[in-house]
Amino acid sequence: MGRKQKLDWLSEIEIEDLLEKDTALIANKVGLDVLIKLWEYLPSFNLYISTIPITKAKMRYIERFYDGGNAKQIATRLGISERTFYRLLSTLRKERRARSNARREGGRPPARKRAE
Numbered sequence: 001m002g003r004k005q006k007l008d009w010l011s012e013i014e015i016e017d018l019l020e021k022d023t024a025l026i027a028n029k030v031g032l033d034v035l036i037k038l039w040e041y042l043p044s045f046n047l048y049i050s051t052i053p054i055t056k057a058k059m060r061y062i063e064r065f066y067d068g069g070n071a072k073q074i075a076t077r078l079g080i081s082e083r084t085f086y087r088l089l090s091t092l093r094k095e096r097r098a099r100s101n102a103r104r105e106g107g108r109p110p111a112r113k114r115a116e
Contacts, residue, residue: 007040059088 011032019027019035026035038047058078065074066089075085 007036
C-alpha cells in the first residue's frame with residue numbers, strides 16, 4: 001500500500017455537509033475521526049465489512065460458556081434468538097463430529113464451513 005496521506009487538517013474545518021452515503025453513515029455511527037483514519041490508511045478502498053467473524057465469535061462463545069442449561073442467558077448475551085442459538089450449537093456439534101471422524105479415519109479434518 002502507498003504512503004499514509006495526512007488529513008489532520010480536516011479537523012480544522014466543517015465537512016459534515018460534504019459527506020455522502022457511506023461516508024456520512026460511518027461518520028454518524030462511529031465518528032468523524034474514524035472516517036478520517038479510514039481515508040488516511042485506506043483511500044479509495046472498497047470496504048465490505050463481513051459479519052462472518054462475528055458469527056464465528058458467537059459460536060466460540062457458545063462453545064466456551066454453554067453448560068447445557070443456560071441457552072436463554074447466552075442467547076440474550078449475544079443478542080440472538082434461542083432458535084439461532086440452537087442452530088449455531090447444532091453447527092458446532094456437526095463440525096466437532098466431522099473433525100472427530102476425520103481424526104479416527106486418519107484423514108484431515110474438513111474445513112470449517114462459513115457460518116451465516
